[in-house]
Amino acid sequence: MTKIVIFGYSKTGREIAKLLSDDEYDLQIIDENLLSVGKANEDGFYARHSSFSEDKMLEEIGIGKDIDVLFCTSTNDSLNLFVTLSARNLDKNLKILTLIYKNNDEKKMILAGANRTISPYDVGALKAYRIIDKPKVSKVLSLFSLQSNKLSMNEIVVPKGSILDGVYYKDISIFKEFDLIFLGMLDKELGDEFIFFSEGINHKIDHHDILIVLGSKSNIKKFKTHIGAL
Amino acid sequence: MLAKLIVSFAYFLDSSKKYKEVKGFAYDLLENPKSKIKPYFDAFIIFLVLITVSILIYDIAHQISYHFEIVENTAVFIFILEWLGRFWIHDDLRHLIIQYHEKQIELSQKPKAKAILKIIILQKMKYMFSPMSIIDLLAILPTYRPLRILRIFLIFRLLKIFRYTKSLNTFFKVLSDKKFEFNFLFIIAIFAVFMSATIMYVFEGVGNNPNIGSYLDAIYWSIITISTVGYGDITPVTLTGKIVTLFLVGGGFMILVLATSVVTNALSDKMEIVRENKLLSQANKLSNLIVVFGFGRMGMALAHELYENGKNFIVVDKNEENTTKAKELGYLYMKADASEYEMINNLVFQNDVEKVVITTDNDALNLSILLTIKAERKDIEVLVRANNDENIKKFKIANADFVIFPYETIAEVAVEYIGNAVKFDAIENLILKKSNITLDEINILEGSDMVGKSISQIGLKHMSITTIAVLKNGSSRNFIFNPDNDNYKFEPNDSVVVIGDKKNIGEIKKSISRQFT
Numbered sequence: 080m081t082k083i084v085i086f087g088y089s090k091t092g093r094e095i096a097k098l099l100s101d102d103e104y105d106l107q108i109i110d111e112n113l114l115s116v117g118k119a120n121e122d123g124f125y126a127r128h129s130s131f132s133e134d135k136m137l138e139e140i141g142i143g144k145d146i147d148v149l150f151c152t153s154t155n156d157s158l159n160l161f162v163t164l165s166a167r168n169l170d171k172n173l174k175i176l177t178l179i180y181k182n183n184d185e186k187k188m189i190l191a192g193a194n195r196t197i198s199p200y201d202v203g204a205l206k207a208y209r210i211i212d213k214p215k216v217s218k219v220l221s222l223f224s225l226q227s228n229k230l231s232m233n234e235i236v237v238p239k240g241s242i243l244d245g246v247y248y249k250d251i252s253i254f255k256e257f258d259l260i261f262l263g264m265l266d267k268e269l270g271d272e273f274i275f276f277s278e279g280i281n282h283k284i285d286h287h288d289i290l291i292v293l294g295s296k297s298n299i300k301k302f303k304t305h306i307g308a309l
Numbered sequence: 310m311l312a313k314l315i316v317s318f319a320y321f322l323d324s325s326k327k328y329k330e331v332k333g334f335a336y337d338l339l340e341n342p343k344s345k346i347k348p349y350f351d352a353f354i355i356f357l358v359l360i361t362v363s364i365l366i367y368d369i370a371h372q373i374s375y376h377f378e379i380v381e382n383t384a385v386f387i388f389i390l391e392w393l394g395r396f397w398i399h400d401d402l403r404h405l406i407i408q409y410h411e412k413q414i415e416l417s418q419k420p421k422a423k424a425i426l427k428i429i430i431l432q433k434m435k436y437m438f439s440p441m442s443i444i445d446l447l448a449i450l451p452t453y454r455p456l457r458i459l460r461i462f463l464i465f466r467l468l469k470i471f472r473y474t475k476s477l478n479t480f481f482k483v484l485s486d487k488k489f490e491f492n493f494l495f496i497i498a499i500f501a502v503f504m505s506a507t508i509m510y511v512f513e514g515v516g517n518n519p520n521i522g523s524y525l526d527a528i529y530w531s532i533i534t535i536s537t538v539g540y541g542d543i544t545p546v547t548l549t550g551k552i553v554t555l556f557l558v559g560g561g562f563m564i565l566v567l568a569t570s571v572v573t574n575a576l577s578d579k580m581e582i583v584r585e586n587k588l589l590s591q592a593n594k595l596s597n598l599i600v601v602f603g604f605g606r607m608g609m610a611l612a613h614e615l616y617e618n619g620k621n622f623i624v625v626d627k628n629e630e631n632t633t634k635a636k637e638l639g640y641l642y643m644k645a646d647a648s649e650y651e652m653i654n655n656l657v658f659q660n661d662v663e664k665v666v667i668t669t670d671n672d673a674l675n676l677s678i679l680l681t682i683k684a685e686r687k688d689i690e691v692l693v694r695a696n697n698d699e700n701i702k703k704f705k706i707a708n709a710d711f712v713i714f715p716y717e718t719i720a721e722v723a724v725e726y727i728g729n730a731v732k733f734d735a736i737e738n739l740i741l742k743k744s745n746i747t748l749d750e751i752n753i754l755e756g757s758d759m760v761g762k763s764i765s766q767i768g769l770k771h772m773s774i775t776t777i778a779v780l781k782n783g784s785s786r787n788f789i790f791n792p793d794n795d796n797y798k799f800e801p802n803d804s805v806v807v808i809g810d811k812k813n814i815g816e817i818k819k820s821i822s823r824q825f826t
Contacts, residue, residue, distance in 0.1 A: 081727055090696070094720030104727075148727050176726050178719070180606070195726060195733070202722070203715030204610030207666050207692050210711050211599065212618065215750040219778050219788070219806040230790060234732040260775060260791050262808065265731045273734045275746040277809040279773040289731040293777065294791070 080105050082146045086162050087153025088115040088126060091178055091199060095150055096124050107140055111158070131162045134169060143169035151177040151193070156184045160191050167192025223293075232262070232291065233299045239286040241306045249281040257302040259294035312422040319406040336398050339391065343593055343659065354391065355470055357384045358448075362467060385449055392445045399436035402429055444468050479586070483579040490571045498535065498564050505557045506531040512549045520544075535561035581644070588623070588641055589655065595621040596661045602647050602678055603669035604631040607694060607715065611666060612640055625656065648674060653681050657689065667693040672700045676707060683708045739808065748806070749814045752783075755801035757821050764794045768817065774809030 081104050085092045088110040096119070099106050108119045108126035119126035129136045142149065149166050151159040159177045166173055177193040179185055180200070188196045210217045222229045237243050243253070254261040263275040267287050274282060284290070292299060303309040322328050337344035361384045364377045405428050413420050436442055447465035471481075484491070510527040520543040521527055530543040534557050545551045592598060599615060601608050604626040612635070615622045623641040626632050635642035645652045647669075657665065665682055667675045675693050682691055692711040695701045704712045725733040739748050753759050759767050764776050779797070781787040783804045789797065799805075807814060 083727065090698075090716040091719050091723070094698075094716045095723055098720050098724045099727075150723060152723075174726065176723055195737075197719055197723060198610075199715050199719050200606035201610045202719050203607045203668070203694060203713055204614060206713050206715070206718055207607075207611050207668070207694075207711075208614040208618075210692055210713075211615075211620075211664055211666070213748070213750050215752075215780050215783055215804040216748045216806055218780065218784075220748070222778075222788075232732055232736065255793075258791050260777060262735055262775065265734070273731060273738060275735075275738075275808070277746050277773045277775055277813075279810070291732055291735045 083148045084146050085150045088119045089152050089154045092152035142166050148174045156180050163193045164191040231296045232293050235290045235308050237286050237288045238307050243284050243306050244286045247281050247283050257298045259292045262291040265289040312420040315425050316410045316420050319403040322403045335394050339394050388449050400432045479583050483575050487571050487575045494568050501560050502531045505553050508553050512547050518546045537561050592623045597663040598660055600665045602667045604635050608668040647678050664690045670696050672696050679707050745810050747811050748808055751805045753799045753803040759799050760801050761798050770794050772813040774807045777806045780804040
């Protein structure tokens with residue numbers, strides 16, 4: 080079970096919590112504001128009050144021990160920064176995703192140890208822009224959204240000895256057979272850069288590489304079984 | 310009998326499409342500040358004024374050839390036509406007459422010729438005695454040669470130019486806002502002039518000073534001194550006169566300083582508004598305008614995208630700090646309160662607005678803007694930001710075309726990060742970051758030679774462009790996911806959603822549009 084901590088029951092924190100409410104996740108919500116804690120409890124989540132101002136408090140809820148993911152979603156950039164830094168200090172492998180409200184805070188957050196940063200305003204603006212400029216792309220993307228559930232984007236780790244191990248991806252028609260679209264892959268040998276299929280390079284797939292495919296959920300499941308990833 | 314005739318004529322005009330068209334054209338030409346032809350017409354009239362004034366000035370000392378007279382007469386003829394045109398379009402008499410007639414019917418009385426004529430005369434008199442109409446009329450007079458004195462009215466022809474220069478009008482309007490201050494200064498100045506002139510006349514007027522022969526001389530001296538011009542043709546000779554002069558010079562200086570500061574103040578107060586009017590008129594000339602309400606952080610990020618992609622847009626915010634930022638970035642902006650109908654009317658309804666994006670962090674305000682727009686113009690596409698998930702429904706009820714709840718989008722992206730960091734990267738690269746690989750749409754237009762061809766045939770596969778889906782008639786209800794590269798043949802009005810290199814997609818799009826040139 081993935082253990083997740085959400086720091087800051089902001090609007091974003093709340094939406095994340097709603098999406099993670101199934102049983103697969105062990106969710107803890109922390110907020111420095113008692114009112115937000117109350118609101119989270121009202122919404123049916125288990126929430127605690129803490130400012131995370133001391134490492135002891137972080138350790139208490141399991142950071143450095145068994146927490147896998149930390150979302151810093153408070154509305155205050157400097158608070159997010161502080162918690163990110165403290166958590167990174169306790170756990171090198173923790174996945175930390177932090178919200179940034181000011182554009183120039185991105186570098187700071189990465190330096191402090193956040194794996195990824197997201198700016199709520201940029202996301203909203205880009206979404207609005209896409210609707211204006213490319214309405215059809217927006218329509219297709221909405222098919223992939225968690226709510227509509229029609230299509231799914233999935234990542235698949237190539238297992239050792241699989242039929243895909245050691246082949247060049249332009250040479251195979253296996254994706255077509257399962258009505259899937261091969262979007263790209265991450266090659267562990269080449270580092271952390273994601274390679275899009277559309278970049279036009281023909282690349283060899285090895286085991287432990289991660290493929291990203293688009294398709295219906297059932298087809299993806301069939302495909303996974305076929306290549307031995309399930 | 311006469312009354313009946315006029316009323317039926319009014320009805321006849323009201324039903325005539327041609328009449329309305331002609332009148333509409335005259336309005337566009339002469340008065341409509343938003344029409345496209347008016348600026349040309351204005352420039353033409355200003356040109357005529359300058360030409361004829363030059364001719365008339367030349368004529369004072371020289372004998373002019375008949376060519377110039379033809380020009381002068383033509384110009385005056387045009388001036389007369391222009392005045393008559395304005396006289397005509399000043400009001401819609403037919404509406405008033407019909408209104409009167411309807412009222413009489415209600416009262417079951419017959420229309421009276423006297424009453425109708427009164428309406429007509431009152432309306433037209435109103436125009437004739439308006440300052441601009443008088444200036445126009447006086448501008449025509451100097452042509453009448455037998456009365457050379459009328460040449461003085463030449464000056465009015467120059468005044469005519471004011472009508473066509475908006476900035477001068479605004480300047481006078483700005484000054485008229487400071488009426489109280491100017492009146493005050495004027496009264497003080499008059500008081501100072503008369504007092505000093507009287508003292509001067511009493512002490513130096515009777516023989517002491519040969520230059521002051523009359524009270525008028527004293528006034529003349531006083532005005533020349535108070536205005537700090539000081540020709541020196543009349544100077545005080547007595548001690549009293551000199552003391553009065555000292556005070557007058559000091560006072561004159563004060564009055565000038567005050568007057569200058571009043572003008573500067575008035576201008577700096579109004580300059581912002583003047584500038585905004587100018588921006589608004591700039592927006593007026595743009596087509597397919599996108600209006601962005603709220604220049605907060607989301608508005609700013611959106612404006613940046615729009616700017617980078619060369620879209621026509623204007624941002625609206627009532628916060629001074631935000632509009633200053635927009636100004637610095639070189640965007641078209643308007644500092645205004647979007648909760649006022651008048652503002653939305655001026656900006657959205659009067660312009661060629663295609664889309665509206667409402668991005669403020671206040672849902673009540675967003676709803677009010679949305680409803681104001683949708684109540685009048687359903688065809689304008691409105692995107693609205695919801696700040697609270699409970700309000701998404703309300704915006705949809707209020708007919709918003711799209712509701713953007715940024716927090717949900719972020720959450721969806723963020724959640725991907727838990728187990729699927731690679732997928733997150735792919736999504737982030739495609740959706741949030743700027744990379745060469747992009748999601749785009751290609752529209753297969755009717756009549757394009759792409760129709761009937763397969764994905765491989767139009768070169769998508771060759772360029773490594775991945776086809777995600779084909780939307781039939783652009784609707785997501787009827788779509789084909791992952792169409793076959795060889796078997797699927799494009800039909801007219803297909804929209805193809807693809808992932809690929811920006812440059813490659815651009816080339817495909819160009820090859821479609823080139824066909825239609």
